[in-house]
Amino acid sequence: MLIAFAASEGLQFHQVDVKSAFLNAPLVEDVYLSVPQDLELDRRCYFLKLKKAIYGLKQALLAWYEHLKIGFHSCASDPCVFHRADKSPTWLYIHVDDISIFGHDVTIFKEEIALEFDIKDFGPADLMLSIKINQFSNVITLDQQHFAEPLVHLYGMADCKRPLPLL
Numbered sequence: 135m136l137i138a139f140a141a142s143e144g145l146q147f148h149q150v151d152v153k154s155a156f157l158n159a160p161l162v163e164d165v166y167l168s169v170p171q172d173l174e175l176d177r178r179c180y181f182l183k184l185k186k187a188i189y190g191l192k193q194a195l196l197a198w199y200e201h202l203k204i205g206f207h208s209c210a211s212d213p214c215v216f217h218r219a220d221k222s223p224t225w226l227y228i229h230v231d232d233i234s235i236f237g238h239d240v241t242i243f244k245e246e247i248a249l250e251f252d253i254k255d256f257g258p259a260d261l262m263l264s265i266k267i268n269q270f271s272n273v274i275t276l277d278q279q280h281f282a283e284p285l286v287h288l289y290g291m292a293d294c295k296r297p298l299p300l301l
Contacts, residue, residue, distance in 0.1 A: 136215060136227055137267075140236045141274040145225075147267070148240045149256040150247065155231030158251055159187040159197035195230075202228065234259060 140147050152158070165184040169175055187194035199213075206216035206226060216226040224237040235243055247253055259267045268275045286292050 136225060136234075136236060137274055137276070139225075141272055144272050145236045145238060146240045147259045147269060147274065148235045148244070149259045149262070150233050150235065150244060151254040151256065152231045152233065152247070153252040153254060155251070156187045156189055156191075156194040156198050159194065159201040160185065161187055161193060161197055162200070163193070165191065165193070198231075199228070229263065234262060 137147065139145070161184055166181045167184060168181055169179055184191070187197040203216055205220075206218045206224075209215040209217065214228045216228065218224050222237055222239045222242050224235065224240070224243050226236070226243075227234040233247070237243065244253075244255060248255075258269055260269075261267060264281070265276050265278055266280060268277070
């Protein structure tokens with residue numbers, strides 16, 4: 135729906151990846167770790183307190199989600215979709231550490247997020263969740279031809295005649 139909305143409104147559709155995303159999120163609750171045997175620390179220290187999330191921690195995804203949504207409002211029907219109306223209206227779709235950005239000027243958000251996180255800017259979206267994206271003026275097409283063609287050849291259907299639909 136968000137892609138259809140972007141096409142109908144003539145919005146830009148770009149993607150960025152936040153490097154080491156979960157490691158950027160501060161933890162709200164106290165989490166302690168026992169000191170590994172091989173770690174050279176003062177042996178009077180038996181526990182370490184985590185200040186930020188780490189991979190594998192149950193709270194890591196929620197901490198990242200809460201940290202990222204600052205200034206945005208999440209959609210009631212899809213908590214992975216965010217909207218911000220100030221400055222330049224912007225919509226975000228979050229898939230773990232990948233962010234799809236929709237807006238009339240996505241540069242504003244990209245500059246803001248680059249100040250806080252180390253990001254990789256992919257520019258205009260061309261692939262999302264293994265779906266190929268083709269963007270034109272007010273038209274966005276989606277296809278999975280790159281999946282279908284190998285299957286057609288694998289099952290010997292490449293030379294089959296396709297029936298024409300009756301109009």
